[in-house]
Amino acid sequence: MNVLVIGYGNELRGDDAVGRHIADAVSEWGLPGVRCLSARQLLPEFTGIIASAELVIFVDARFSPDGEPVLLEPVELATSVHALGHTGDPASLLSLTQAIHGHHPPAWLISVRAHDAGMGNPLSPKTSMAAEEALARIAGLIGMTRKAGVSGL
Amino acid sequence: MAAKTLTIDGRLVSAQSEQTVLDAAREAGISIPTLCHLEGVSEVGACRMCLVEITGCPKLEPACVTRVVEGMDVRTGSDRLHEYRRMIVELLFAERNHVCAVCVANNHCELQDLAADLGIDHVRYDYLFPLLPVDISHERFGIDHNRCVLCTRCVRVCDEIEGAHTWDVAGRGGNARVITDLNQPWGTAQSCTSCGKCVQACPTGAIFRQGSTVGEMERDRSQLEFIVTARKKKQWIV
Amino acid sequence: MMTQTIVIDPVTRVEGHAKITIHLDDSGQVKDARFHVTEFRGFERFCEGRPLWEMPGLTSRICGICPVSHLLASAKAGDAILAVGIPPAAEKLRRLMNLAQMLQSHALSFFHLSAPDLLLGMESDPAKRNIFALIAAEPELVRSGIRLRQFGQEIIEQLGGKKIHPSWAVPGGVRSALSGAGRDSILARIPEAQATVLHALDRFKRLLSHVKGEAQVFGNFTSLFLGLVGANGNWEHYGGHIRIADGAGNIIADHLDPSQYREFIGEAVEPWSYLKFPYYRPLGYPDGMYRVGPLARLNICTRMGTPLAGSELREFREQGNGAVNSSFYYHYARLIEMLASVEGIERLLDDPDLRSRSESEEEPLLRAHAGINQLSGVGVSEAPRGTLFHEYHVDENGLVKSVNLIIATGQNNLAMNRTIAQIARHYVRSPRITEGMLNRVEAGIRAFDPCLSCSTHAGGMMSLHVILLDSAGRVLDERRRG
Known part of the structure; x- marks a missing residue:
């Protein structure tokens, strides 16, 4: 079993970095076969480690005026790419992996609702609470994959 | 000096x-x-991190200022204690304004280490965001009150050792707030000998060497212990 | 005149977009185009009250796209305030990191963002004109591009370490040297990197005759060009002085002291954008429009200073008359700069001043120590996108009182608007935004490789939002993409 957790955001921008906090927390669980990456943003060179994983969990902040504190959704292959940016989103990164390596692992995006992206601010209380829920969801995802891995042997 | 026997965990x-519960446990x-505890200087029991449970004692006691008693039964790591410690660090x-990243x-x-040891990945309380100054008027050192936890280690090393x-x-x-002399800029504090003991003592990034950049401030607490041992025991052990 | 209320959304990485308005005149002809930045980040205020020494660590976190550029400009502003000359090894290590940054940024811009347009054709369906289609068509080209970018990243990590690189460069120098093993690992990858760039250059040059049409209208106008050049007028990315050339290639100002930028650069403001509009003071606003970045650096320099890139520069200059004026050739310039970066990296690694530490050797001198000797300082370096200015004012203890940053995308602001207007004029045939026009506007902006993540919350992720307006300001059509 080989799970990759990628949390991304800017650590100077409050809730924007919630994905990174979560990736760090998962890393502290010290689970064998679980690799965590905390990054400022998604970069095309991640395709290599994505291709070698059996499950990828992207964790990002979501700035929206409403919606669930934590959303879990499967990442589908992208049909188009952001035209101007130097950063990627999970779907296009997954597609890039597929295109380069000929395969891609199943991937999930956990988006945690963000409330405050002020310079130098810590995680807001609401987003902190949501982060706990996100961690529980990740534990569930990893657990399910492990069971599937065992039964598949 | 009579020896006492007690139970810890x-x-x-x-x-x-004459030993404290903290010393005995360690x-x-x-x-x-x-x-707030620092080897070589007096205890103040200010931070409450070392609270322990003692059978028969209705309240929690700080291990650093509680003397051992014959037959004492001490617990250092219950869920209740863990929750209080967590709360203390979150409140700090x-x-x-602790912006660890920079x-x-x-x-x-040490504050970061405590948070990690206690498994703190978020804070449940509202941040106060006080407007606090940075004083870098001293030629060699600086203090950023945003990162001070009021442990008073600087006060004690300056008074008791220097x-x-x-x-x-x-x-x-x-x-x-911790202050220098009569609450004046550090650079104008005439009593300061610029010995740097407070810099070695500070557990966070509050007191630092001038010119330090992100993550560069490492301390050497053994220097303080060396001085205290030399003075008290007349032993110069490096 | 009616009052407009601008509502500023909590724009973020997720929602960042480039809003472009195209304005028609009474006869329905394109009069003007505007690239809007409707949000202000307030980064400068965050820095106020912090010790000078923290600034490189703070400013390099403004932007995830070019942290190294801000790191170096900030450290240089710090050098100026300490009033020190930094140890030679430190300067060369900083140069090495900047070249690596240039290489990795240009590699992404070319192989991921621009190559699909260039190699698959502008007319092709946008759903099939992207990096995935390009991988299907030319897998090896894209893979080698990704490796090239990794190569640049690896150098940055060899120098700064994965963890500390946001504060590797500090006022007075750098924090650590390059290890012997790190040097060897970089050296071993030079031949492949060079082959990748040469191959891409070759591909691009074979396309040139097919894209003459685009080159004619993709921001093809005369303007000033501004950037750093070395003491001998050579291509420069870290030190030297500022040179300004006009659209005919004449040097109109040279040996300008970058720290005196306020004397020759003015910053205009417009009500519709939070991004300022820098201009060359002697010509006024907006006539003092200038371009920065790869195209500008190649237009102003006397020579590249390295053999392979040098001969490419001579060939490049055949595309223009005195200066190469079409913004389309930013792509070409970027390729030549990648070559210069690879050559420069190789040369620096052989430099005895850089002599890396090993277990037995002592580290070279890396850091000058000094107190506050000036109350203000300017640090200038060339970021991949163009000249970057950091100006700090501090009190006598070194606490930051004010900060002014001039970023590359801001300096290209006027030229980007002009480019969009030119493209729109050529492709707008009706009061509708057509697919073909949208493609070209997008490609036109991409030539500048703009990045706003230091001035807005949009961490480099930009989708496109184009609005076509008639002379009375009524919306005729609106299209979004990305």
């Missing part, structure tokens, strides 16, 4: 009668988290 431990290899984070002590910080008593605490409650 179910283990029988013997200790000197000698027995039982670790109790601390923050909420009280001032702090000079990042990855060399004998200068440049540092003290002014104000009460949320307005408390």
Whole structure:
């Protein structure tokens, strides 16, 4: 079993970095076969480690005026790419992996609702609470994959 | 000096009668988290990190200032204690502006270590975001009140080891601040001998060497212990 | 005149977009185009009250796209305030990191963002004109591009370490040297990197005759060009002085002291954008429009200073008359700069001043120590996108009182608007935004490789939002993409 957790955001921008906090927390669980990456943003060179994983969990902040504190959704292959940016989103990164390596692992995006992206601010209380829920969801995802891995042997 | 026998976390431990529970536990290899405690200077029991449960005692006691008693039964790591310690550290984070990512002590910080040890990945309290100054008027050192946890280690090393008593605490409650001399810029504090003991003592990035950049502020506490041992025991052990 | 209320959304990485308005005149002809930045980040205020020494660590976190550029400009502003000359090894190590940054940024811009347009054709369906289609068509080209970018990243990590690189460069120098093993690992990858760039250059040059049409209208106008050049007028990315050339290639100002930028650069403001509009003071606003970045650096320099890139520069200059004026050739310039970066990296690795530490050797001198000797300082370096200015004012103890940053995308602001207007004029045939026009506007902006993540919350992720307006300001059509 080989799970990759990628949390991304800017650590100077409050809730924007919630994905990174979560990736760090998962890393502290010290689970064998679980690799965590905390990054400022998604970069095309991640395709290599994505291709070698059996499950990828992207964790990002979501700035929206409403919606669930934590959303879990499967990442589908992208049909188009952001035209101007130097950063990627999970779907296009997954597609890039597929295109380069000929395969891609199943991937999930956990988006945690963000409330405050002020310079130098810590995680807001609401987003902190949501982060706990996100961690529980990740534990569930990893657990399910492990069971599937065992039964598949 | 009579030896006392007590129980810590179910283990029988013997200790000197004048020892504190903290000392006895550490000698027995039982670790109790601390923050204001610093080897070589007096205890103040200010931070409450080392609170322990003692059978028959209705309240929690700080291990650093509680003397051992014959037959004492101490617990250092219950769920209740863990929750209180967690709360204390979270409140410290909420009280001032600790931006670890750009702090000079990042990855060399006792507050950060405590948070990690206690499994704190978020703070449940509202941050106060106080407007606090940075004083870098001293030629060699600086203090950023945003990162101060009021442990008073600087006050004690300056008074008890250096004998200068440049540092003290002014104000009460949320307005408390460590100050130099008569609450004046550090660079103008005439009692300061620029010895740097406070820099070695500070557990966070609050007191730092001038010119330090992110994550660069490492301390050498053994220097303080060396001086104290040399003075008290006349032993110059490096 | 009616009052407009601008509502500023909590724009973020997720929602960042480039809003472009195209304005028609009474006869329905394109009069003007505007690239809007409707949000202000307030980064400068965050820095106020912090010790000078923290600034490189703070400013390099402004932007995830070019942290190294801000790191170096900030450290240089710090050098100026300490009033020190930094140790030679430190300067060369900083140069090495900047070249690596240039290489990795240009590699992404070319192989991921621009190559699909260039190699698959502008007319092709946008759903099939992207990096995935390009991988299907030319897998090896894209893979080698990704490796090239990794190569640049690896150098940055060899120098700064994965963890500390946001504060590796400090006022007075750098924090650590390059290890012997790190040097060897970089050296071993030079031949492949060079082959990748040469191959891409070759591909691009074979396309040139097919894209003459685009080159004619993709921001093809005369303007000033501004950037750093070395003491001998050579291509420069870290030190030297500022040179300004006009659209005919004449040097109109040279040996300008970058720290005196306020004397020759003015910053205009417009009500519709939070991004300022820098201009060359002697010509006024907006006539003092200038371009920065790869195209500008190649237009102003006397020589590249390295053999392979040098001969490419001579060939490049055949595309223009005195200066190469079409913004389309930013792509070409970027390729030549990648080559210069690879050559420069190789040369620096052989430099005895850089002599890396090994277990037995002592570290070279890396850091000058000094107190506050000036109350203000300017640090200038060439970021991949163009000249970057950091100006700090501090009190006598070194606490930051004010900060002014001039970023590359801001300096290209006027030229980007002009480019969009030119493209729109050529492709707008009706009061509708057509697919073909949208493609070209997008490609036109991409030539500048703009990045706003230091001035807005949009961490480099930009989708496109184009609005076509008639002379009375009524919306005729609106299209979004990305």
